Amino acid sequence: MKFETYSSSRESCCDREACAPVLSASDLSLFYGRKAAFRGVNLDIHEGCITALVGPSGCGKSSFLQSLNRLTDLIPACRIEGTVTCCGKDIHEPATDLIALRRRVGLIFQKPSPLPFSIRRNLDFPLREHGFTDRGEREAKMESALRDVCLWDEVKERLDSPATSLSGGQQQRLCIARALALEPQVLLLDEPCSALDPISSGAVEDLIADLRNRFTVVVVTHNLAQARRIADDVAFFWVKENAGRLIEHGPAEAIFSDPENELTRAYIAGLRG
Amino acid sequence: MKSLIHRQRKPADAFAAVILWVMAMAVSFVFVWIVFSIVAGGLSSISREFLTKPPEFSGRSGGISTVLVSTAVILMICLGAAVPLGIATALFLSEFTGNDEWFGRLVRRSLDVLAGVPSIVFGLFGSVFFCRVLGMGYSLIAGGLTLACMVLPIFIRSAEAGLRAVPEEYRSTAAALGISRRAVIFRLILPAAVPGLISGLILSLGRAAAETAALLYTSGYVDRMPESVFDSGRSLTVHIYDLAMNVPGGNSHAYGSALVLVVLLLIINGAATWIGEHGLRRRLIRS
Numbered sequence: 001m002k003f004e005t006y007s008s009s010r011e012s013c014c015d016r017e018a019c020a021p022v023l024s025a026s027d028l029s030l031f032y033g034r035k036a037a038f039r040g041v042n043l044d045i046h047e048g049c050i051t052a053l054v055g056p057s058g059c060g061k062s063s064f065l066q067s068l069n070r071l072t073d074l075i076p077a078c079r080i081e082g083t084v085t086c087c088g089k090d091i092h093e094p095a096t097d098l099i100a101l102r103r104r105v106g107l108i109f110q111k112p113s114p115l116p117f118s119i120r121r122n123l124d125f126p127l128r129e130h131g132f133t134d135r136g137e138r139e140a141k142m143e144s145a146l147r148d149v150c151l152w153d154e155v156k157e158r159l160d161s162p163a164t165s166l167s168g169g170q171q172q173r174l175c176i177a178r179a180l181a182l183e184p185q186v187l188l189l190d191e192p193c194s195a196l197d198p199i200s201s202g203a204v205e206d207l208i209a210d211l212r213n214r215f216t217v218v219v220v221t222h223n224l225a226q227a228r229r230i231a232d233d234v235a236f237f238w239v240k241e242n243a244g245r246l247i248e249h250g251p252a253e254a255i256f257s258d259p260e261n262e263l264t265r266a267y268i269a270g271l272r273g
Numbered sequence: 274m275k276s277l278i279h280r281q282r283k284p285a286d287a288f289a290a291v292i293l294w295v296m297a298m299a300v301s302f303v304f305v306w307i308v309f310s311i312v313a314g315g316l317s318s319i320s321r322e323f324l325t326k327p328p329e330f331s332g333r334s335g336g337i338s339t340v341l342v343s344t345a346v347i348l349m350i351c352l353g354a355a356v357p358l359g360i361a362t363a364l365f366l367s368e369f370t371g372n373d374e375w376f377g378r379l380v381r382r383s384l385d386v387l388a389g390v391p392s393i394v395f396g397l398f399g400s401v402f403f404c405r406v407l408g409m410g411y412s413l414i415a416g417g418l419t420l421a422c423m424v425l426p427i428f429i430r431s432a433e434a435g436l437r438a439v440p441e442e443y444r445s446t447a448a449a450l451g452i453s454r455r456a457v458i459f460r461l462i463l464p465a466a467v468p469g470l471i472s473g474l475i476l477s478l479g480r481a482a483a484e485t486a487a488l489l490y491t492s493g494y495v496d497r498m499p500e501s502v503f504d505s506g507r508s509l510t511v512h513i514y515d516l517a518m519n520v521p522g523g524n525s526h527a528y529g530s531a532l533v534l535v536v537l538l539l540i541i542n543g544a545a546t547w548i549g550e551h552g553l554r555r556r557l558i559r560s
């Protein structure tokens with residue numbers, strides 16, 4: 001099975017009924033050895049929307065995110081049950097092209113993770129590995145990705161210095177730019193702001209809001225105010241019987257104004273978690 | 274009550290400190306004494322001729338040029354065999370087998386046992402396997418390959434440690450960007466592990482350059498200029514051994530050769546460190 005790369009000429013559709021979900025988990029469970037990280041999750045990720053995953057620590061949000069592009073394959077003890085489909089295709093099929101899948105569904109880690117290269121090479125290396133052989137084309141993509149994250153003006157003079165010389169917030173934006181340069185369809189962000197100071201955190205939040213409609217975004221956040229500001233959909237996770245569960249999900253306004261579940265209501269009211 | 278921090282030091286503490294200090298001094302003294310005696314005994318033999326002339330009268334006079342050439346050839350053969358094989362094995366151990374898989378455990382355990390095997394046993398193995406079974410006879414290549422077998426366990430284990438020291442984050446970050454396993458290994462992990470690989474290399478080269486027993490019956494002790502790798506040749510260490518044990522009146526040249534060997538080891542060490550720090554690291558950041 002082949003995932004074609006995403007083409008940018010696409011109508012925005014945050015209309016949940018109109019289009020099929022980009023990513024869809026059905027009855028998905030994940031185990032580390034014998035311990036379940038989460039169980040029985042059914043969740044559709046809608047195209048062009050920002051979906052926020054909220055819930056207390058340890059309820060399997062990061063694990064869920066990483067299972068969406070099979071990054072959990074890297075952990076030998078990790079086992080998955082259930083299915084994830086990306087544009088209707090089961091990603092766990094043996095024929096899945098992992099490289100294309102991960103290019104299509106990019107992931108940003110909680111901790112900024114620049115590679116031990118220069119700023120330039122951090123963007124150049126993945127592009128080259130994905131078959132962009134023309135140097136000029138790579139440079140153009142690099143510049144436009146860095147402009148997208150408002151980093152270009154800050155780094156254009158020092159593209160050849162080590163990426164680790166950037167501040168934490170700049171590093172995180174560099175990581176987002178690096179993923180954007182590959183033109184993913186879906187961007188998964190795991191608490192992208194939690195390791196940052198408030199100013200950088202605000203900058204990254206604005207950036208995520210700007211990505212709406214251009215990309216499908218799934219963002220894990222501990223910050224309910226942030227979820228309320230940027231999310232179209234919200235999914236609420238909670239630990240029950242020693243495993244993470246998806247308690248409730250739906251449009252953000254519904255979840256925040258009138259949640260159905262008691263736990264959700266309490267969590268949003270700031271009473272628990 | 275007095276705070277714990279400002280409590281008086283007990284006499285026992287002071288006693289322990291004195292003991293440790295004396296031990297440290299003893300170790301330093303032994304080291305200084307060795308270096309001093311080599312320099313004192315060898316400096317008078319060192320001259321331009323000593324380095325450029327072949328030995329005469331079994332090494333009592335003349336120089337060590339042929340011995341230096343043989344040593345260099347043996348070391349190059351040793352590295353040529355050990356480095357690619359060692360890096361490949363270390364990659365296999367660190368990237369393709371988990372820490373607790375039975376096969377990886379078996380390989381690691383075997384390597385640790387091999388690393389502790391006395392060098393003379395490797396010499397015996399080499400003289401049977403390379404010299405006789407493979408028909409190489411007493412030759413530089415048999416000596417070099419025997420040394421490669423001897424240093425491989427240390428090299429592999431330290432190279433593996435260097436590869437494992439590369440943060441796991443780099444691997445997951447690269448995987449999340451959809452970068453192939455091959456590119457992750459060759460363009461990211463290997464370059465990032467260069468300092469660890471270099472230190473493994475230095476350790477191995479040091480062991481190889483200092484080895485005598487394993488060479489006695491593999492590369493032999495002919496002190497002529499070797500004409501090919503299939504000729505027998507004498508390494509510096511064998512030369513020192515021969516001068517000191519079998520050649521009356523050979524002591525001053527034995528010291529001279531020892532001094533050359535020590536300086537050689539220091540140069541190897543410095544060069545490898547410099548290459549690791551300046552050459553390869555910088556290329557990694559830039560290119």
Ligand SMILES: Nc1ncnc2c1ncn2[C@@H]1O[C@H](COP(=O)(O)OP(=O)(O)O)[C@@H](O)[C@H]1O
Binds near residue numbers: 032064
């Ligand atoms: N690599 C791992 N190996 C074993 N257990 C893990 C691993 N990663 C996470 N877990 C466990 O899985 C559960 C869910 O973790 P995680 O997905 O990180 O939750 P969250 O991101 O919501 O805090 C936790 O109990 C955690 O201890």
Ligand SMILES: [Mg+2]
Binds near residue numbers: 062063190
């Ligand atoms: Mg997490």
